[in-house]
Amino acid sequence: MTANAINNAASDYELAQASARGNMAAFETLYERHHRRVYSLCLRMVANATEAEDLTQEVFVQLFRKIGSFRGESAFTTWLHRLTVNHVLMHFRKRGVRMEKTTEEGEISEIQDIVQSMSERPRFVDRIALDKAIGDLPPGYRTVFVLHDIEGFEHEEVADLLGISVGTSKSQLHKARMRLRELLNKKI
Amino acid sequence: MECRVVVSSLSDYIDGRDMWLSVSEVREIETHLGTCSNCRSVKLDLTEIRTAARELPLHTPQRALWTRVANIIETELPKSERRTRLEMPELGWWERFKSRKFTISLPQLVGAGALAMALIAFGTSNIPTGTPGRNYITGGQMALLPEEDQIKADLERRLAAINARKVKWDPQIRNDFDKHLGKIEESLKDSRQKLLTNPGDMVQRQMVLTLYNEKRQLLDDVERLKW
Numbered sequence: 001m002t003a004n005a006i007n008n009a010a011s012d013y014e015l016a017q018a019s020a021r022g023n024m025a026a027f028e029t030l031y032e033r034h035h036r037r038v039y040s041l042c043l044r045m046v047a048n049a050t051e052a053e054d055l056t057q058e059v060f061v062q063l064f065r066k067i068g069s070f071r072g073e074s075a076f077t078t079w080l081h082r083l084t085v086n087h088v089l090m091h092f093r094k095r096g097v098r099m100e101k102t103t104e105e106g107e108i109s110e111i112q113d114i115v116q117s118m119s120e121r122p123r124f125v126d127r128i129a130l131d132k133a134i135g136d137l138p139p140g141y142r143t144v145f146v147l148h149d150i151e152g153f154e155h156e157e158v159a160d161l162l163g164i165s166v167g168t169s170k171s172q173l174h175k176a177r178m179r180l181r182e183l184l185n186k187k188i
Numbered sequence: 189m190e191c192r193v194v195v196s197s198l199s200d201y202i203d204g205r206d207m208w209l210s211v212s213e214v215r216e217i218e219t220h221l222g223t224c225s226n227c228r229s230v231k232l233d234l235t236e237i238r239t240a241a242r243e244l245p246l247h248t249p250q251r252a253l254w255t256r257v258a259n260i261i262e263t264e265l266p267k268s269e270r271r272t273r274l275e276m277p278e279l280g281w282w283e284r285f286k287s288r289k290f291t292i293s294l295p296q297l298v299g300a301g302a303l304a305m306a307l308i309a310f311g312t313s314n315i316p317t318g319t320p321g322r323n324y325i326t327g328g329q330m331a332l333l334p335e336e337d338q339i340k341a342d343l344e345r346r347l348a349a350i351n352a353r354k355v356k357w358d359p360q361i362r363n364d365f366d367k368h369l370g371k372i373e374e375s376l377k378d379s380r381q382k383l384l385t386n387p388g389d390m391v392q393r394q395m396v397l398t399l400y401n402e403k404r405q406l407l408d409d410v411e412r413l414k415w
Contacts, residue, residue: 022265024258031254036246043247053249060257065264125233125240134241149241170208174199181233 012076020068027067031060034077038084044146045088047135055091059084085147089161092139125184133183141176148173189216194227202235332383333393339400346407365410372403 010018010026012033018026038059043052063083070079134142134150147153147161148169158169194217200208201217209217221228331337347369354362376399383392 024261024265027261028254028258031257035253036248039249039253040244040247044244049249052247053253056249057253057256057260061260064257064261125236127240127244130237130240131244145241149238150244152242170200174196177199177234177237178195180237181230184233184237 013070013072016067016070016072016076019064020070027064030063030076034080035060037077038080041081041084041146041151042088044131044134044150045143046091047137047142055088059087062087081151085151085153085161089143092143129184130180133180136183137176137179141172141179144169144172145176145180149177189220191220191224191227194220194224195230198227198231198234202231202238332380332387333396336396336400339404343400343403343407346411350407350410365406368406369403372399372406375399376403 010029012030015026015030019030035056039052039056042055042059043049046052046055059080063080066083070076134145137145143162144158147158148155153161155166155169155173158164159166162169164172197209197213197217201214205214205217221231331340354365357365376396379392379395379399383389383396386392
C-alpha cells in the first residue's frame with residue numbers, strides 16, 4: 001500500500017498524531033480533507049477572498065503547532081471548527097470590528113419590510129444569491145448569522161464566543177435574516 | 189397581537205418556540221399567522237433563508253495556499269523530522285516558485301514601485317550612468333541600455349545549458365518553467381519596445397533592468413537545484 005493510500009485511509013485522529021510527530025504528508029492529508037470547510041467559514045465571516053485565504057493559512061499553521069494537544073475527546077472537525085472561529089474572532093478584535101447595536105431604526109425597518117412584503121409572494125431562495133447577500137451584511141450581523149445558521153452554533157455558544165448576551169445574539173440573528181430577506185428581494 | 193410584534197418574534201418561533209417563547213406567545217403568534225398572509229410570507233422567507241444557509245456549498249481557496257502553509261511549517265520542523273516528508277524538496281521549492289508573484293504582472297502599475305525594486309535589485313552602483321536616451325548599437329540588434337549586450341549574452345548562455353537539460357525534467361516542472369520564462373520575456377519585449385519608442389523613459393528603463401534581473405533569478409534558482 002502506498003504512503004498516500006495509507007494516509008487516505010487513516011482517521012483524522014491518526015493523522016493528527018502523525019502530524020504531531022512531524023509527518024508533513026499526514027498533515028497535508030488533513031489539510032486536503034478540511035481546508036474547504038475552514039476557508040468557507042473564514043470567507044463567509046470576513047467576506048473577502050484574500051483575507052479569507054490569509055486567515056485559512058494562519059489557522060492551519062496554528063493547527064500544526066497545536067495538533068499535539070488534540071486528544072480525540074471531541075471530533076477533530078469540531079475541534080478545528082472552534083479553532084477557526086476563535087481565530088477569525090480574534091482577527092475581528094484586532095481590526096476593531098464591532099457588533100451592530102439594536103436601535104429603533106432596526107425596528108422601523110422591520111415594519112417597512114412588512115409593508116413591502118404585502119405585494120410579494122413567497123419565493124425560492126437562490127443559494128448563490130444568498131451567499132452573495134451574506135457578504136453584503138454588516139459585519140456584526142454577518143458573524144452571528146454565519147455562526148448560528150451556517151455553522152450551527154447555538155445562541156449560548158455564539159454569545160460565549162462573541163462576549164455578548166443570548167438576547168443580543170438572537171436579536172442580531174433576526175436582524176441579519178430580515179436584512180438578507182431585504183437584500184434577496186432587491187435581486188428579484 | 190400586532191404584525192410588528194409577530195415579525196420580531198418569528199426567528200425565535202422558527203428556531204425553538206418551545207425554548208424561547210411561552211405557550212401563550214406561541215398561541216398568539218399562530219393565531220395571527222392564521223389570518224395574516226403578510227406575516228406568513230415573512231415567516232416562510234425566514235425559514236427558507238435558514239434552510240438554505242445550512243445547504244450552502246463549500247468554497248475552494250487557491251491551490252497555492254497549501255504551499256504557503258507548508259513553507260511556514262517546514263521552517264518549524266526540526267531537521268531530523270524533515271525526512272518524514274514524502275514530497276521531493278525540489279518539488280516543494282517549485283510549488284513555492286509557482287506561487288511567486290512576478291513584478292511582470294504589474295506593468296500597468298509601473299512607476300515608483302518598479303524604480304525602487306530595480307534599485308534594490310541592482311544597487312545604484314550597478315546601474316551604468318550612461319546618458320538616458322542614448323542607444324547603443326551592437327551587432328544586428330539595438331541594445332537600449334549600456335551593458336545590455338553583456339547581460340543578454342550571459343543569460344542566453346545559461347539558458348542554452350538549461351534547455352539542454354530540460355528534456356529530462358518532469359513535464360509539469362518543464363511546463364511551469366517555460367510559462368514563467370515566457371511571461372518574463374513577453375514583458376521584457378514589451379518594455380523594450382516602449383523604451384525604443386521613448387528612449388528617455390526612465391521608468392521603462394528600470395523595468396527592463398528589473399525584468400533582466402527576474403530572468404537571472406529564475407536561472408539562478410534552476411542552476412542551484414542542479415536540474
